[in-house]
Amino acid sequence: MAWNEPGGNSNNQDPWGSGGGGGRRGGGDQKGPPDLDEAFRKLQDSLNGMFGGKKRSGGSSGGGRRGGFGLVWIGLVVLLVVWLFNAIYIVDEQEQAVVLRFGKYHETVGPGLNIYFPPFDRKFQANVTRERSYSKQGQMLTEDENIIEVPLTVQYKISDLQAFVLNVEEPEASLQHATDSAVRHVVGSTAMDQVLTEGREAMAEEVKERLQRFLDNYGTGIIVTQVNLQSAAAPREVQEAFDDVIRAREDEQREKNQAESYANGVIPEARGQAQRMLEEASGYRDAVISRAQGEADRFSKLVAEYRKAPDVTRERLYLETMQELMSNTSKVLVTGEQGQNNLLYLPLDKMINGRGAASGQSPAASVSGASTQSTRMPPELDPREVRTREVR
Numbered sequence: 001m002a003w004n005e006p007g008g009n010s011n012n013q014d015p016w017g018s019g020g021g022g023g024r025r026g027g028g029d030q031k032g033p034p035d036l037d038e039a040f041r042k043l044q045d046s047l048n049g050m051f052g053g054k055k056r057s058g059g060s061s062g063g064g065r066r067g068g069f070g071l072v073w074i075g076l077v078v079l080l081v082v083w084l085f086n087a088i089y090i091v092d093e094q095e096q097a098v099v100l101r102f103g104k105y106h107e108t109v110g111p112g113l114n115i116y117f118p119p120f121d122r123k124f125q126a127n128v129t130r131e132r133s134y135s136k137q138g139q140m141l142t143e144d145e146n147i148i149e150v151p152l153t154v155q156y157k158i159s160d161l162q163a164f165v166l167n168v169e170e171p172e173a174s175l176q177h178a179t180d181s182a183v184r185h186v187v188g189s190t191a192m193d194q195v196l197t198e199g200r201e202a203m204a205e206e207v208k209e210r211l212q213r214f215l216d217n218y219g220t221g222i223i224v225t226q227v228n229l230q231s232a233a234a235p236r237e238v239q240e241a242f243d244d245v246i247r248a249r250e251d252e253q254r255e256k257n258q259a260e261s262y263a264n265g266v267i268p269e270a271r272g273q274a275q276r277m278l279e280e281a282s283g284y285r286d287a288v289i290s291r292a293q294g295e296a297d298r299f300s301k302l303v304a305e306y307r308k309a310p311d312v313t314r315e316r317l318y319l320e321t322m323q324e325l326m327s328n329t330s331k332v333l334v335t336g337e338q339g340q341n342n343l344l345y346l347p348l349d350k351m352i353n354g355r356g357a358a359s360g361q362s363p364a365a366s367v368s369g370a371s372t373q374s375t376r377m378p379p380e381l382d383p384r385e386v387r388t389r390e391v392r
Contacts, residue, residue, distance in 0.1 A: 087118060088113070091112060092111060094129040097123055097126075098166075102120060124161070126164070128158045133153055136153075136176070136183070141188055142187055150229065151231075153228045156175065156222050156224050162221065163221030165221075168219065171220040175215065175222055178214040181214065182207050182211040185210065200229045302317075
């Protein structure tokens, strides 16, 4: 039988104590568990004393109402503190904040200490000067139908926080989709060798312009600062064949450079020689024309002088002609001296042969040339009394 049933416990003891009278809590030296109702009443009395109320007396309902009002005031104060803690915020120098009131744009807040009113207001705060980056890599098809791996990095900033928050639900996801579209369009309209070599810079600039145009059309409030196209490569399955093609292109370019270098060395030299020949021909033409004009002028003047004095002019022309002829030929003069009766031997054949060897002519030509020389001996000289002298 349970201890608290009537007549069930002859010793009148409960599980919380010993001896008689254990049914009454808090009596004498008995020990038992704390009374929760009494502890709660003491707490209410303390709070009422703090807020100007009276301590409750046994069975007084007015004291209970005053204790309930005190708890309400404490709850309100706590809620006010929590609200102020959430409503007051600080915007750094590099940040901005957009405040929405009842779901509609209200204002854009700059740096400083600010307050908004939740739950009526919502706040979106972000760094608008920090440069962010986004990397992507994927297989793409070039204009000449080759598949290559194109890695790139996009660097961007938030230019308009209001548009970034309100216009697009996920602006950075839209940035990724727009980047994929722009890169595929540019790579698809470019040959593979341009993508792999010197065409990357131009492609990066074109991707940047196209991507910024997409983002402006979407109204994302994002500005693209830089697009870096890294070294593209072929897929791993065809990498070896791809490397062979690249090496062949490099060899072709090297041969072209060597040929251009040789051409740059030979063509100017040939042009210089051609120009020299043209200048020499022009000089020869001018010399011949000037000489002919001089001869014509000289002949005209000689005609005028001949008409004035024919005999004198004829004699002068004869002397000048003979002087010109005799000055360019070898001559043998034979003179004699009186009082000498010896005959000197004149080796004309050896002299002619020596002249011909010195001038590079054959002896026959020398003889024929020598036969044209006029050797005239005065009739009064004796052939046995002669002396020879060669004069050039």
